[in-house]
Amino acid sequence: MQRIPLISQEQQQRIALRNQPDTTRLWQILDAVKDPEIPALSIWDLGVLQDIEVSNDGVLVIITPTYSGCPAMDTIADDIRAALAAAAISPVRVRTRLAPAWTTDWLSAKGREQLRSYGIAPPEQSGADELTPDSGISCPHCGSVQTRRISEFGSTACKALFRCNDCSEPFDYFKKI
């Protein structure tokens, strides 16, 4: 029998991390920490939350920035410390890790749907160069694919700006990187 995986290898590895018994509760606590710019989305579903290590020195939380200049990273680190402090967990350190570089492949299926219901089109497979296509991204408002790119750079570094030809609404597209 041929088995067809429903989730990518990256996602499989990420989910395996959460199933280590000594950190299960910590992962659950940190599910409450959201991206400051997209409050529907948890830092886990966004792929910013990378790993949690527990040792005699306390808890080490490892995060990675989406874009180099992402101004939300300091807020996210503060929110992580606050969430764990509220659960009486200490000491806590938050470390930023750069490699491997963040990729939109780390967005969870739930995260993609949350983006869409928030009005942001989730990243789609694009051409060989992986850059944002100039049309055809499905509109998060009406589902139409009759859309066109207005600008490669949207309201934040991670987004591009599109407009829907059917419902005429502009929308953000979360760029694939």
Added chain:
Amino acid sequence: MMSEQQLQQATFEYTLRLGDDALVLGHRISEWVRNGPFLEEDIAYGNVALDYIGRARMFYGYAAELADDGRTEDSFAYTRSEREFSNLLINELPRGDFAYSQVRQLLVDIYANLFLTRLLQSKDATLAAIAAKAIKESRYHLRRSREWVIRLGDGTEESQHRCQLALDDIWGYSHEMFEMDALEQQLADAGIGVDVSSLRDDWLVQIREILAEATLQLPADDWKVSGGRDGYHTEFLGHLLTELQIVHRSYPGCQW
């Protein structure tokens, strides 16, 4: 053969250079915020500036780690004078008009993509990691500057004229990007730094192709200026740093 300590010192200086390049250009680009020709371009410039300033923070953060003497990313950005900055001169040139900024961006973006592709192979894991993040952004930057230069060059008489003027004016500063000094040679030999002298052929191939499409003339290689890596700058850097550092200089050590 360098000792471990010498290698670390050299890597520190090299990382600082890359941080200076990113900070100075990031600041220049940020000057377009609220001055862009229309809203989308204004936002695009804000995004690109943020990418570069984020890059500067990563390089400076790593430089601080290597120096391990209490200096932080802020010390490097805010408390050094222009003679201590080692950025390439092309990054400090004033923003000029829109054509000027896009032409500079094109020359720098092609270079950045070639440079970062090599830096990905660095034996220094942190430099390679920074390259892996930055190259994803530089691909987007290049697509934008390329489209703009073609659109302006192959545009009206006025836009083509301004593009050509910009190109002739900036060209002499492009050679410095491919110069190697003793420090960079040592690090290239150690597999940590990039041998930038080997990038120019590929760079030129891409430039020629884009300029042909933009109906612009490749300038003659009849003059060049360099010195940025040694702290010899144009008059423009001092003015830039004055604005960049004024708050920190007025209120030393302030936090916000």
